[in-house]
Amino acid sequence: MGVILEVQNLKKDFDITAGKLHAVDNISFQLEQGKTLGVVGESGCGKSTLGKLLVGLEQATSGKIIFQGRNIEKAGRADWKALRKEMQMVFQDPMSSLDPRLCTMDLIAEPLKIFKVCRTQSELESRVRALMDLVGIAEHMIYAFPHELDGGRRQRIGIARALALEPEFIVCDEPVSALDVSIQAQVLNLLKQIQRDKGLSYLFITHDLSVVKHISDDILVMYMGQMVEKAACKELFHSPMHPYTRGLLSAIPIPSLRNRRKRVLMEGEITSPVNMKPGCRFAARCPYAQERCRQEQPALREVSPGHFVSCHFTETTSISDTPA
Template sequence: MKEKLLEVRNLKTYFPITGGLLGQTTNYVKAVDGVSFDVYRGETLGLVGESGCGKSTTGRTIMRLIEPTDGKVIFDGKDIFNLKKKEMLESRREMQMIFQDPFSSLNPRKMVKEIIGGAFEIHSPNMKKREREEEVAKLLEIVGLNPDYITRYPHEFSGGQRQRIGIARSLALKPKLIIADEPVSALDVSIQSQVLNLLNRLQKQFSLTYIFIAHDLSVVRHLSDRVGVMYLGKIVELADGDELYSKPLHPYTRALLSAIPIPKVGVKRERIILEGDVPSPINPPSGCRFHTRCPYHMRICKEVDPSFKEVADKHYVACHLVDG
């Protein structure tokens, strides 16, 4: 029986919209609206969906870089949202994040030894300067960079090298969970596979658990044990990676998968083109949020929000078309 490292229950993150002379709240952007899932030790859970679906906000809320509106997150037995500032600082040792843009997430005015070594200054203030630099050099070597680069600045590196520095920073405090927020989307295709292979190696080497956030299902497939598909603030399907790719049940998942090229000459996949645009998270559609773009929608889809239910062994879906 796998052990749960992270439990997310009915997570909601709303951003207020203000207006008028008094700046009163007039509405909310419902970026994340009732998301629930578990993450097991040593696995990689992929979160995928179009831009604006709430996947990055989910990751940042779990880290409490954004404060939640409602819900519960249990990390390694601790309720993250009830922790005080000092307690949360301690938990941050075990929860780290890799950001999408490896340039904007690194301070251009600091050398590599300061960027990575900053974690030691906060969490190990008694560590001597030389010890910090030795640890930083080791981390650079682990991620495939020359340890002599510790005195260089971010602008002296390529995009792939900068992302390796970000990965090294996330490893500094020996975390249990790393949330990778689109870590390869800003990189050239030729570099993406190198970074994915690095993340895969590091997971085995340090027994890491990942939440891997991306908009590209073909990228997620290489790394994820299970995959959750998000649409307009909700998870619409969650299953084992192989199961999801071979037997997608939700129409939205099928549409996303249909866009992935098949690497075989002469073999084509039927392309499913979704009509219309993604609705606004300020005023999402009633019932199933996908019904405005779903080619199979029924009357009930407009009126009733489908429950997120298990329809096969560990295969969950929120769709009125699927019997469970």
């Protein structure tokens, strides 16, 4: 399959009283048609800002976003209106992303009305009912309001809205983090089924490594606005190379008393993302950090086919404490 999305040296800085906050700093990657790229990292690492940049909700400071061969980073208002049919976003909190004054019917119908997809009211209702059936919302809930529904059903409405215009690419910004575990599984399986049926491409943002392992083809690990590691899902879980990735993976609980995993504790202070100084941003928490790490920013290197790491000492640090 071809590449549907290519990001080149993408940056986003916010001007604040104390200086410049580097939310996204020099991110580059490719996403193939029909695949899922998982983006993981701690809260505040820039995951959601990255997703918003890709769908035009934030304006990049510099860099390129190439979608289906077109550089959309400098797209105008008219261009973005056309792009809205091809790229959509599912937000983290369905309650805050849905208009509480609209019922299920009106919420799902809204994008169809804006783009004048249906010519008659009966065609519109038929399309909405088909979308409800696709995402698993019972027909008797067609006139229910968001406050009358649980979190899972509200998120299904958000997914239906995103699918209404039949897009090619969807950014899923922690779509299951606010849901119960059983509902999480239902929504994840729904997203995977829709992807298989329609050939969609996802950027799946989450802080839950168990979730990202279930749904992703490739995984991108972010720390303080930068990409520190990127690899195929199985490769990353089997052979993590960046100390930060190893720390994240060691925190995944194992439901076994025999197969205990040794924790990789990340001690030290988190570096401020404002007016960043030279050097590795993880150095203050890294057990392998040396003076070079505090002076020189490590370059992102391809240490094996498809496996990119940003670390000076990738080949020399021990990975004996990381999970298999």
